[in-house]
Amino acid sequence: MSAPSHDHDEMDECVAALARVHAFLHSELVEADADVIRVHLHACERCMENYEIESTITEMIQRSQPEEKAPDTLLARVSTMRITRRF
Template sequence: MSERELSNDECWQTLQRVYEFLDHELDDASGDEIREHLAACEPCLEKFDVELAVKTLVSRCCGGDQAPAHLKAKVMMQISVARHELG
């Protein structure tokens, strides 16, 4: 983390909006808030990087931004398992 201490609530709120951020669905002010948080919070930046990698992989492998439902379910299950093991 940076010089300022970030709250779990702030991290939770940031990570809840990661997909909107990745899909450029946020207004400039909200995007700036997320960029600022990610720059100051290494754990959130690492989670963001994972989400970006998954989105990039799905886009490359599936020819678009939307994964087939079965693939999305499988990936989400693996992410859930990994989070449980790490958390």
């Protein structure tokens, strides 16, 4: 059984796309990077299959965890804090 053909030449594109699939799933990429992943997934059946598997697993994990909300007092304290960085 042969591997599915790719519309692109480099397997490096697949490696790069799959390395960032979790960040893509969680909307942690800037839009330009997310667009690159979207284009790749649209062109590459193998990577799309991997993405769909990861997406299903992520959804199952999210559904199995109860949504937790921080207490209002903690939210109020955090929102009034001033964050400073020391270099």
